[in-house]
Amino acid sequence: MMKKILLPALMLLCLLSISCQTGNNDMASAYAAQAIDELQQGNSLLSAELFSKALILEPQSVAHRYNLGLALLASQDYDQTLILADESLLLFPYHQRFLLLKARVLKEQENKSEALKVYAQLFEKNPGSYELQAQVMQQALDWGFTEEAEALALRLLAAHQQEEQALMVLEQLQGPNSWPAFILRYLRPKTETEEP
Known part of the structure; x- marks a missing residue:
């Protein structure tokens, strides 16, 4: 007899709980959609x-x-x-x-x-974020953080990603007679490297 009374009450309580949760989710979604529009x-x-x-x-x-x-x-x-x-x-x-x-x-x-330290943490967790690494490499160079820029350039070269950009950064750091400069001259067509 007690089971017959408790079971419907328990089912009703579960339905109310699910209904409240659904209402919260709907309201949260509405707030989020409006927030995106406002942003x-x-x-x-x-x-x-x-x-x-x-x-x-x-x-x-x-x-x-x-x-x-x-x-x-x-x-x-x-x-x-x-x-x-x-x-x-x-x-x-x-x-x-x-x-x-x-x-x-x-x-x-x-x-x-x-x-740059936080970006380094990010790259450790996601080593395949090559495009972002190239952007941060250039940003580090622009900021004067040459060690960080060089480390990212070498990392990209080792992964065979964003290689030309990495070589250009290394050329800026090491000069026109460096190995990155030599490789860039070799890779570029003569029309690109020669001035008229």
Whole structure:
């Protein structure tokens, strides 16, 4: 007799729980969709507020966390973006997008040395990110971090990726009589290397 009463009550409770969860997911999705629209229109503060609401409803959502970080970055709230990135890395250590977000914030703050360290962590986790490595290599060179630029160039050459760009960076670092300069002259057609 007791089982007959408890079973329907338990089923009703489960249905209510699922219904509430579905309602939260729907609201979070609505907030997130509106936040994306606001961010695309340049309303980064409102977008951050909406992503925060979505994250409250779905605290384990990696997408809401990352998009909140992008909105905070767009609104130039660098301190909050760094806090969010660090918290997210603790919660989701395998999501490399938070390392990228952190590196972008540090770059915006002109904290070049720390940004390069975070990029190095990212490249250790994702060694196949060759295009980004080439961009960071050039950025390191532009910033005057020649050791980091050279290390990335050699890494790209070893992987046979972005080779011409890596050789050009090494040529800038080692001079016109260096082995990278020799290789570049050999690879380029004569019409490219000779001035009229």
